[in-house]
Amino acid sequence: MIKDLINSIYRISDNSYGEIDKLFEYRCYEAGETFVNKNQFNDKEYFLLNGICKSFLINPGGDEITLSFFGEKTVLSPHTIRTKNQLSLICVKSLTKAEAVTLDANKFAELMVSNIEIRNFGNQVLRNELADKMEKEIGMASLTAKERLLNFRKKYPSLENVIPHTDIATYLGITNVSLSRLRKEAAR
Amino acid sequence: MIKDLINSIYRISDNSYGEIDKLFEYRCYEAGETFVNKNQFNDKEYFLLNGICKSFLINPGGDEITLSFFGEKTVLSPHTIRTKNQLSLICVKSLTKAEAVTLDANKFAELMVSNIEIRNFGNQVLRNELADKMEKEIGMASLTAKERLLNFRKKYPSLENVIPHTDIATYLGITNVSLSRLRKEAAR
DNA sequence: TTCACTTTTTATCATTTGTTAATGGATAAG
DNA sequence: CTTATCCATTAACAAATGATAAAAAGTGAA
Structure with missing residues (x-):
């Protein structure tokens, strides 16, 4: 089912999938668990198998401002754009019970360099992320x-x-x- | 001065700069010139030397909605996130007379694969772009x-x-x- | 069930922002 | 200098949204 998740974004061969497959670690989150914290160390990519998560930031007034929602079988915002110096720029929490697999982001980045299919997959995730933000941006403005x-x-x-x-x-x-x-x- | 622009984002060696240097083509735009059009072919990266540009989208009502501004000595949104299948997802126009250098985006992408400094530079541009959007996003929401x-x-x-x-x-x-x-x- | 707690809805009023249209200022062409 | 045009400001009113507080509905634990 992880393969389906990946292929729904960008189709890759079984060989390429095998390279990613080794990196997976299974995770389970309770509802309301903040598993990515702003300004804390983070070196993972997250593929959400089921459940619902949100990314958010705390505004000056102390409220959580939702940036995006992530449903089942989606990829959370990629590590590159979510962190600076390995420190997270945002928070992510589960809104329901959720299952995910995590990958070491550095090892995944190496795969993106060495394997063109994985690179294309990763870049497609990036593009989707941006397209999403642009869509929201124009909605907020107009x-x-x-x-x-x-x-x-x-x-x-x-x-x-x-x-x-x-x-x-x-x-x-x-x-x-x-x-x-x-x-x-x-x-x- | 292009080297300064790059180094202000991520410091690279003279050797690495030499690899990018070969790709530059000089461009000059009049005020009000839309030089990137939505749904049209585009395969360039843009480094803005001087002048001011905006990226924008047209909303259902036909108005131009500004996404971002770009001042002198900045890099326009990277090709990867700005295009899909080599077709542009946004428009970009100059708001003043402007000078820029363009690079073939595919050749630059190859350099990002083969040269770690250039890769780090490119990824930093990506992160800056996203950080920018997140900052704007939270501002619009709160x-x-x-x-x-x-x-x-x-x-x-x-x-x-x-x-x-x-x-x-x-x-x-x-x-x-x-x-x-x-x-x-x-x-x- | 009941109780405590949280979330959602409702109501009222204040504030912000939009819409439309008129006015004034700047600029460029003739 | 005039004219035309574009852009910014202003005004008046309408509509949307915020703030606060109270009521209602849902939720979970004992």
Whole structure:
């Protein structure tokens, strides 16, 4: 199933998969566990098998601001862009019970150098990450909160009934009270 | 001066610089020239020597939404994350007369594979790009428009008096009328 | 079940931002 | 110098969103 996850992003041969396969370590997280902490050492890549996670930052007021959600069978933001000097730039927590495999990020980076399929896979993950951020960026700059909510529903169907609304609200750039209001309007 | 630009991001040896140096082609853009177009073929990296550029997307209403600004001696968003299948995902235009050097992106990617200094430089550009987007993301999600304007001024001092306010407004996620209002308040 | 706790909704009012349109200022062409 | 054009500002009103607090609904443990 990890192979399916990878192939759904960029198709690689069984040989190439074998090279990554050796690096996997299985992990299990409880709901609400923050397993990547800002400013702490981190040298892993994460492939999420099931469950839901969010990446977030703490704003000056002390609130968690959701950056992205990660559903089952997705890759968390790549190590290169998530860390500086091996220290994490963001936090990641599980919002449900979740299972994942981790890989040593340095060894994976070496594979990206030596194996073109793995490099293409890694670069595709990077591009997806950026495309995601650009999509969100233009939404924040040109759509109303209601439109952003509707986009959120398209992009993450079913998530709305599974995770705390506060996490969704900060993702949308509004308060949870406003979200409740928009939900009511959208229901009509 | 191109060497200074590179070294200001990640210090590389003269040998490594020599490898990049061969790839440069000089370009000059008039103010208002869109030299990267969405959905069009693109295989270049861009190092901006002087002038100011913006990356942008067109929203459903037909407006240009500014994604980022690029000042003198900076690197435009790397080709990997800016294109898919060699087709550009965004537009880039010069807001002033500008000079740049371009490089063949595929040849640069090869250098990133064979030369660790160039790879580190390229990855640093990637990280900076993402850090930038995350900073903006959290600002859009947790700051008021006025605070975002003040942040913009810190980040791009002097830009406010050089480029059209509409470009700044869409960057901040507000209308140009609102920007004018905030400018007046902030002046007090 | 009941109780304690958290989350979501609702209501009220204040503030921010958008929309539209008119005004003024700058700039460039004739 | 005039005219035309573009851009920024201002004004008035509408709409969206925030802040606060109270009520309702859900959740989990004893």
